[in-house]
Amino acid sequence: MIQISGPATFWLTALLFFVAIFGRYVLFSLTFWWLFNVSWKEQFAQRTVQTRPRKPDQDWREIGWSALTSIIFTAIAMGMILAYQAGHTAVYTHLHDYPLLWYPVSILLVLFIHETYYYWLHRWMHRPGVYKWVHKTHHDSITTSPWTAFSFHPIESTLQAIIIPALTFVIPLHISAVGLILMIMTLSSAVNHLNTEIYPRNFNNHWFGRWLIGATHHSLHHTQFRFNYGLYFTFWDKWMKTESPDFHRLFGEKTKKRNSSEE
Template identity: 35%
Template sequence: MGIDSLTRAAQGAVGSTLSELVWYTLAASAAYLFFYVAFRTRLRHRRASPRDPHAGQIRREVAHSLRSILVFGVVTLFVLLAARAGWTRLYGRVEQYGWPWFFASIAVMVVVHDAYFYWTHRLMHHPRVFRLVHRAHHRSTSPTPWAAYAFGPVEAVVQAGIGPLVVFTIPTHGAAFAAFMAWQIGFNVLGHCGYEIFPRWFLRTPLGWVLNSVTHHAQHHEAFRANYGLYFNVWDRLMGTNHPDYRARFEQATAGGAATPPEAPTADEPQPLTAAW
């Protein structure tokens, strides 16, 4: 591989990293300003957890998020180098696979990512793995939007792994992957916002049976041992890892205020994974 290919791959990785930084900053900032500044008092009854984050936690989440984006950039560089060597299934002309696949591929990426996240997430909660890989993320027992990318370095590599998994296995247009990333950032940021955004009747609908709520992930940050899913509630239902109090907590949050949850475990001492393993 020549110097020109290396240069172009590096330029692409820098551009991708800056783009992700901008979109993540915009999404997290907008969610934080909306829920924690502009409507903090008015939406107090919608808090998925009664614990309020402190300034030190927010600074830590921002710093860890920036580091994670740098790690994502390094992974992107290797993907682009592999693409230039012809090892990936990235393609540039929509006509090559057609518009139906262009849109279908976005849905496939979302479904694959949801499965990838669930199983890697459960693995990271194993007692022998947790402290090394996942502890940094769980230092936020009451997360803010900035916790969406607040990972330790090893976990950041794991989270970035969805990119290579996709582009090495399915035909992927760059714009379709960008649309998938926009969905991923938006859902992840809202999932960590700490305020329930769905109406009380949501869980009684087919969409509520499939899609995760803010309460679902907020409860995971408190209890550690349940609610491992990202976008969908399918894997947690199939594997029996939904928190038994999930529906009750959701209804409390959407009825005017969540009850005080049990004392959360510390990030240094995760609870045994009796139900999950």
């Protein structure tokens, strides 16, 4: 963990964190954009979830909001570093401070808590008195793309960003586990907003795949609003009966094999 010893170190560290956070977003988004709009365009042409054209300059608006989101994420990350240096967090750096089994368990536990927090936060953000002030910015992207992944109003960015740092105060996490969780979050968000279904046919009924959110699942949220509130997983939507009734049909349509030679 970086040690901050003065203002110069603080601002240099903050700059490095911003470059890492925003750069990670750009790297994932640009990679997925290139793969599915240039390299694999023909292979996945029939897997586009929505056909409504994106608004003019929508990519740049989303990148602008995402840059602001990255600044907020950086500020909260800096607060976490200062708290760690003061001995207030449960983050550890020596792998054998806890049993090795705890490493994957801690990651799964944080992902479950994060999913639970986000599902109920997301439903709250759709309340009429809250939506226009907090969540509408993200839903301006009715037809999503990888650039949509971090496109949030600052209030929503803050509400989304605080949960994982808060958990580091109560759940022992190896520093690399924190980094891995953040990578999973970024990758998942890019995949979910891709607007192209990358999962294989019948994956929505697979024992593992049925619990994962992908582009078809999340795109339905952007068009139907009152369904599919999850972040990584579908279990809260299934338990609370908020999964779109159109999901399995649409997933099948977007992943069906295109000709008999592929059977």
